Amino acid sequence: MDLKQLYLKRQSTRKYSDRPVDDGLLREVCALAALAPSAKDSQPWKMFAVNGAKAREFAPCVQLGGANKWTDGCPAFIVIELDREKSDEKIGERFSHGDFSGNDIGLLAAHMVLAAEWLGLQTCILGIRDEEMIARFLGEPEGSRFPLVIAAGYAEEGYPVREKDRKPFDEIFRSIK
Numbered sequence: 041m042d043l044k045q046l047y048l049k050r051q052s053t054r055k056y057s058d059r060p061v062d063d064g065l066l067r068e069v070c071a072l073a074a075l076a077p078s079a080k081d082s083q084p085w086k087m088f089a090v091n092g093a094k095a096r097e098f099a100p101c102v103q104l105g106g107a108n109k110w111t112d113g114c115p116a117f118i119v120i121e122l123d124r125e126k127s128d129e130k131i132g133e134r135f136s137h138g139d140f141s142g143n144d145i146g147l148l149a150a151h152m153v154l155a156a157e158w159l160g161l162q163t164c165i166l167g168i169r170d171e172e173m174i175a176r177f178l179g180e181p182e183g184s185r186f187p188l189v190i191a192a193g194y195a196e197e198g199y200p201v202r203e204k205d206r207k208p209f210d211e212i213f214r215s216i217k
């Protein structure tokens with residue numbers, strides 16, 4: 041797929057078909073996402089693919105305060121864990137604005153959703169989540185951080201392709217010469 045088409049085609053998908061998602065495909069998406077850049081190449085992340093019946097059990101982890109109810113029908117999730125040790129060890133205290141982990145995780149997520157779309161999977165980035173519940177679900181230590189979760193699957197047939205509703209470009213871009 042042409043890169044521009046890929047950027048236009050990727051959209052947050054909130055209704056999925058029952059078609060199961062192959063474990064290998066989720067792995068491939070994560071392997072491509074892992075090529076994302078990160079500050080000092082710290083790669084402060086881990087990824088967990090939650091698929092099939094386990095995804096149905098996982099959905100409440102991203103329904104904090106009654107949000108994201110639509111995820112009940114989501115066939116797969118990729119959970120992004122922030123690996124704090126990796127982030128600290130590489131950045132250290134050498135820079136006053138040393139915490140780039142938010143940027144790193146955002147870049148990972150951006151690579152992930154585009155890689156998924158390219159491989160034929162639709163996604164939705166989820167910022168609403170219950171990190172304590174996720175830690176328990178995954179058996180990770182208490183206090184582990186899970187900044188983003190990616191819902192993934194095949195869009196329900198007929199799912200509308202929305203026009204991008206972005207700010208007028210001239211409002212957000214200036215050419216300095």
Ligand SMILES: Cc1cc2nc3c(=O)[nH]c(=O)nc-3n(C[C@H](O)[C@H](O)[C@H](O)COP(=O)(O)O)c2cc1C
Pocket residue numbers: 050051052053054108164165166167168
């Ligand atoms: C950091 C972040 C957190 C988000 N959290 C949620 C969420 O919890 N639930 C949801 O339905 N969409 C969530 N979204 C999706 C945005 O609403 C969506 O990307 C935005 O409206 C633009 O639409 P598009 O992705 O279809 O282009 C999130 C997106 C980002 C980048």
